[in-house]
Amino acid sequence: MADYTDNEMMAIGAGRFIKDGDIVFAGTGVSMLAATAAKRIYAPKAVIFFETGGIDPVLDEIPMAVADLRVMSGTALNSGLIEAFSIVGHRKLHTIAFLGAAQVDRFGNLNTTVIGDYWKPKTRFSGSGGACDVASFASGVITFMQHEKRRFVEKLDYLTSVGWYKGGESRRHLGLQRGGALAVVTNLCVMRFDENTKEMYLAEYYPGFTVDKIVENTGFPIDVSRAREAEPPSAEELRILREEVDPQRLIL
Amino acid sequence: MADYTDNEMMAIGAGRFIKDGDIVFAGTGVSMLAATAAKRIYAPKAVIFFETGGIDPVLDEIPMAVADLRVMSGTALNSGLIEAFSIVGHRKLHTIAFLGAAQVDRFGNLNTTVIGDYWKPKTRFSGSGGACDVASFASGVITFMQHEKRRFVEKLDYLTSVGWYKGGESRRHLGLQRGGALAVVTNLCVMRFDENTKEMYLAEYYPGFTVDKIVENTGFPIDVSRAREAEPPSAEELRILREEVDPQRLIL
């Protein structure tokens, strides 16, 4: 087994999606690592910003919440929530959002609200926050998941954030003019979505994990015909992640 | 004839309407004088602000436009148009607006857009600016007019800003929840509006002018039964106006 953690592989795996000029919407946790790593390694001209309104902070220390003071320091602009969400949906910007979720379905729709009955839940989560908004507006959404069968489900207990909705053209028919689920990055693999059906398929499995293990841990059938092994994180990628992105090891 | 000008009498006549705690929306010209005089003489705790977003400026020099740099200096806040108009209509504030107009009708509706046909006008004016907005939202509007028959008309060529609309309860029926025309201050007199009919009546004529002259110069019949002579500006009022409000005599 290679010498890196799940979080490291996930941060690198997701970070590789970011291109120069992208405006990257980051949440807490791994998404903070992925965004920062992306900017330091692959896309120095990407801009990281937060739903709280902090745009392009220095990030000498890694924030532990999107309202962390570290997202306000050395920014281009400190604004507010309304400004931030209007950036996510701005037609002249290519915005990529990192989200986390408790459940995902085959069309990349997300649940961050509740497990069980809505009014008498088994487990209540934090709720949408900005997730529903960025899922509605961003050019693309990358979701981080722990890869477990109970999280990759046929039917969400609650659809908080729209991915490809019911597949095909259904997202566009809702009235959402762009965006959709770009990828789901888990501790085992990277899932992507078919261009036409918008169904999730296995794109890359991490070194050391089998396709079977992924199928076993996914609660709906997935196409594995396009699967290939992911490039492991390079020494340089890991160095930057460990020494520059999160030297205090708060998230890693 | 007393030793003061029309503008001085108008500024004082209008300024006397302002009470401590009022939020005063001021435009250009005489309204700038009236607002500043009111604050310096009658209502030191009134706040003067401008549609451009300047709130409570020092006004060491009198601004000659609502975007004059002098409305941005020493303010409590420099904001924008949207903020300013949302202040005018804020339900917790008592806002009094000073406006000017080319025409007024018996219900205090105002025209600042056009004389003649809308598409092929005899004379085109500046347009609504913020007038329609403050007429819709302020707790009360005081309008400055040159008192001429062609300006006090039966029917406006264009209704830019709603006063009491068609009188009675008609303003409220439009869906405007408060406000209405409080007074029209001219170079001859102060007109007010009947509590029930909302029709204009002569409240005060300035010293040296007769009720007949006012009736003659008004293009619709007015009730003069409640008319009394206005208090002329006191020496102290005139001193403040001349020495503190507009020492450069830009508007006086």
Next chain:
Amino acid sequence: MSSYPEIADKVMGLDEAVKRFIRDGSQIAIGGFTVTRNPMAIIYEIIRQRIKDIHLVCHSHGQGLDVLIGAGCVKRLEIAYGGNGRYAPTCIRFKKAVQRSEIEFEDYSNYQMSLRFLAGSLSIPFIPTKSGLGSDLLNYEGFPKEIRGRGKVASKKFSLLQNPFNGEDDKVVLLPALNPDVALVHAQYVGEDGTVRMKGLTFADIEQAKAADIVIVTCEEIVPRSFIRLDPDQNSLPPFFVDAIVRVPYGAHPTACYTFYDYDPKHLNLYKKVAGDDSLFRQYLDEWVYGVSSHEEYIEKIGAAQLMKIKANPVLGYAVGLDRK
């Protein structure tokens, strides 16, 4: 009494601010976001005065929300997110209260809630958005039918409208404006003229304050008029929106206040430990809220050593190198 004559009628203590302006059943908006600039000092005072049946309207809140719910002050909640960053991915007392059906709750998203405050601040009755189309936010109403349209509860959670400016099938979600009874905001500075200046991110605080009937501002410091008026481009709220001003240094603790202090990992970890257990949580309230008579006493309990640890670098804004585990 006050040393600030221009705002003497507005400057008061926490106790008076709560007594005068907050009632059982008030609809309250709190400023800040998750771990930052929550108006904690006045929230503690609300708990001490045992205010009940609060209707809380939040976007993403953390500590303030959770302790108010945990203390039993909240009956009704409109919310986008209850979480406290790494210290509580889901706020613990909030989670319990929902799971035990102890509060009425209605889910929105952050943008939706922010837009609702914006609409309230602009005195417009509703505001359109496309956010929420296809989401269960539009399929589940949290509030029971019988409270709809009463007091400050909107008559509908939302309304769908065909965009009248577009020939195509183009639906938009109309969200009802929010106009809370009271907004509670913690700011870095209030001027001696009553002008408010917030530093760092302002979240939806300004919209919340403008939308509310009553605004209570707690602040780190009251500063001279000459300072606050020197560069008014930087100010956040004019004096006439502010009804009460309370000077409370460390008034946001254990949440952070940009350029003054960071969040307090020690206290947030303590909270995390106690919040999961009803009995420990009651002891926490007894010790840290009911058991202290003032915010000064609370700060004394935190202790100078801890205050030094969380002290922010005033230029960078946060506590550099703080152990945040």
Next chain:
Amino acid sequence: MSSYPEIADKVMGLDEAVKRFIRDGSQIAIGGFTVTRNPMAIIYEIIRQRIKDIHLVCHSHGQGLDVLIGAGCVKRLEIAYGGNGRYAPTCIRFKKAVQRSEIEFEDYSNYQMSLRFLAGSLSIPFIPTKSGLGSDLLNYEGFPKEIRGRGKVASKKFSLLQNPFNGEDDKVVLLPALNPDVALVHAQYVGEDGTVRMKGLTFADIEQAKAADIVIVTCEEIVPRSFIRLDPDQNSLPPFFVDAIVRVPYGAHPTACYTFYDYDPKHLNLYKKVAGDDSLFRQYLDEWVYGVSSHEEYIEKIGAAQLMKIKANPVLGYAVGLDRK
């Protein structure tokens, strides 16, 4: 070529900015308000390049609006107010153009236009207000039917809606969002990272810029990144909204620029004199616009003595004691 490597691809001259981003028929929003912070330098360049058929969208504009119309560049105008304070209670060339039916025009109010820009900046298709109820703004459409819904012209001037959250008869006016092709804004500062900082009142400049497809910022000065990032609370626009940056000291002359210079009464009085006469106005354009090859040359014509007179006190923001008659 550029001395600002981080924004090298955005920094350009007035001529290039107009050539690259402005077309005949473009819908253009200009920043500023009546006598202040109009983006005059780039407006002059537009005239020099003889751009035609502009669709101008304004709230309250003065000098910039008037000279563009006077030079024959404008075909279509949405406007709340055309005036220049005491120098022209109604803008003179605007007045003539409407009276002579030389332009298509549509009247709105300031708040309506500002809200339309806000809606555009939020990517929402419309925004409600109560302003305009009962006014002829809702009875007269200025634009001919046949251009409705084409290009950037809204399909309707407005739409009335019964407030769906209120049982009573409660009508609101829905205003269509504005998303101009280009916004022209003059700012005091642009950072070497492309961040924009405006000082003093911002009017609706920020909403206009965020609503537009292309944003051209002219500025008094390009300042170090370290300066603009030291207190980002003060900044107005992030770099990614800005497409072109042109450094043009005195780029707002003869209108004012807070903390840099006041409006120029001498030039505005000259303008007032010539604008009323077609032949004099043509001579004015020949002399001050067509006849100068750059803004530097224009400023040279204004002359150092006049620049000293209008120089602002950098703390008070305006030229104290300036003869403004």
